[in-house]
Amino acid sequence: MDAKRLLEVILILVLHFQGISGRKFFLYKRPGQDAVLSCTTESSSPPTCSMVDWLYNRDQTETLTDVRNGNVEQNSARGARLSVNTDCSLVINNITAEDAGRYTCRQWGDGSTDVDTYLSVLTISPSPPDADPKRDGDVTLKCSLFRHDHCCLENSIRWVDETGAELLGEGDGYRVLQQTDCVSFLTVKRQSGHKRKYTCQVVDEQKNVKIEADYTPDFNDPNQIYIIIGGVVGVVVVLVVIAAVLIIHRKRANMTEDVLKPTQHPGEPESNLTYVTVNHANQQASSCKKVKKEEVMYSTVKSQTTEADEDPSSLYSNVRNPK
Template identity: 65%
Template structure:
């Protein structure tokens, strides 16, 4: 580790306070651009810019040093800098939540601090049989740099925008614990509905949401192979009926011949 990296980590670890924090919210699988608004427009190589990452206050990691993505970074393959020295993070995961700092020199007044929060929605069981009715438990979590979540800041709504509380037709709200909220929904043939988990701020404005639509595959929606097998069975049944009729007719003719 270079002396510059050690210095950056020292500054971040013992920083007295953070001002001008920019909050960003995303869901897994998307791309996000973390702006470095104060970067000099003349520094097209971003040679004076470094990016650091904190999952919490205990550890600081260097992601970009003097305009170059560090190969030692766990997310190096998904990181890049654009022409404004903003950090581009592709295909984000829940583990990418945390604080990102654009460091542009020893004058910390120019630093840009970004708190990236990631909202995840996970069904349980994840491999529920799509051909059967049943219940699925949805867990919605907001991963963030620090701080807890206000009660009722993570809420559930249906396709009409109605907030789901308590217990109703096809759902049961199990409550919120810190930054985790749980809802149980019923999957029923012909009644697929859309549910969304939303994180709202203190002004009750939606910052980010994640959607879930129960998938129910009707048992009648067979594959071409199933249709072919069904056709073979029907053909076999018809053949058996024809053979039976012919046998009965032949026996009938044989009996008439004996009588005459």
């Protein structure tokens, strides 16, 4: 092969690999957020989506196809959370730590290019996840950055308190463990009387914050527990006193009612007293002769009778003749 032919081959290879390499994007997200991965660069125009594939690499060992010819692969593990916009960008909803990795938008056809997006996901949680800070008065927080190569710069993960001050080594109520790969641990003590917020940050070489996540341990102050218990006991005592007062009042009311009720022997029917008043006037006097009118008033009192003793004398009549 002559020198001219060799130069042409080298030039074709250089242009080809320059086109495939395209451009790289770095995206940082937290679990539960949404992400939009672009398929174009600043100098390129939107491609034809029917000629676009989206490839996914969790690591460097396996490549999966999430989108083929502009359509989401339904058998993809993330298929239900993926969609493609009109500009062929890939949308990921409700991100999880397992979504971290490299996403490649591959455009087929003349001048095909690859646009790579490296998605990193930051998580923060107690360690272990089921740790109970109420048991021993402290808790260990774990901050992890999930990314494609699982490799982070030294001291790229740091902790700060609610004032923004960086926490280093061991201090008042906290201890920071040395960062290992992309994981950092912070152990904090109980903070009675107030809640403290701890923030995990990911920074670049210039100490610019790329992403951060907050966590506020849910400590219960023992004094607050005693106050709550005392309040509950106080309420119970008040309810018991009120119930006792009501019972005593009810008993007194019943006793008063029994005293006022007339005494009645068992088996005796309830006595009935009937009062009858009769006024009688002589209505046959002549209208022209003045006659002295007589008025008579009758009163009848009926007392209770029994089957064993029926005495006519129990019926009394009183006749009063007014003068």
